[in-house]
Amino acid sequence: MANGIQLTASDRRILEELTRDGRLSNKELAARVGLPASTCHGRVRALEDAGIIRGYHAEIDPVAAGASVEALILVGVHDAVRDRLPRVTERLRRLPGVQRVFLIGGEQDLVLHVACASVPALRDFIREHLGSDRDLGRTQTQLIFEQHPGAAVIPL
Structure with a gap:
């Protein structure tokens, strides 16, 4: 059990997809993990509320930003x-x-x-x-x- 909720196989797929691309729309995310959009949205909300998804951010390449x-x-x-x-x-x-x-x-x-x-x-x-x-x-x-x-x- 993780932070009060039991991670399902769908939750794990959601987390894998969001890790690859945190900017996915709910519709695209649902299609990738094989869930109805409303179910996917609810699972993402539950993962956020449980603190499993802590936030969304841009991954910056330090070298490209001038830190060699x-x-x-x-x-x-x-x-x-x-x-x-x-x-x-x-x-x-x-x-x-x-x-x-x-x-x-x-x-x-x-x-x-x-x-x-x-x-x-x-x-x-x-x-x-x-x-x-x-x-x-x-x-x-x-x-x-x-x-x-x-x-x-x-x-x-």
Whole structure:
């Protein structure tokens, strides 16, 4: 059960199609998943109300938008800050260039996916926003050369 509703095979097909193209009209979506338009609309509404569909957005290619460098930055948080981790995460999420923030287990606490115009811009980002932040400890930066989205949209 996901967020209070049992996902049906039709729900899973709806989610797969909307993941491929969130701009589908209800009529086209219904045709693709083999449901009457009114039923499809009701299922989409139920998925939205349950929080399974969180929203619709445009997927922007960072390189085409001028960000030629992407990186994953592993970030450690000082022990004294652990009780404030949600606030730290929210602050980092709002930094310019941050695509996503992941709370992880292991040696580090967070991973930031950032997109910058250049390597010097990435260096400046780290210095200005991470290196000077007293809540944060050591960082480790990994450059992203390519991204390849996985096929799975919905958990098995």
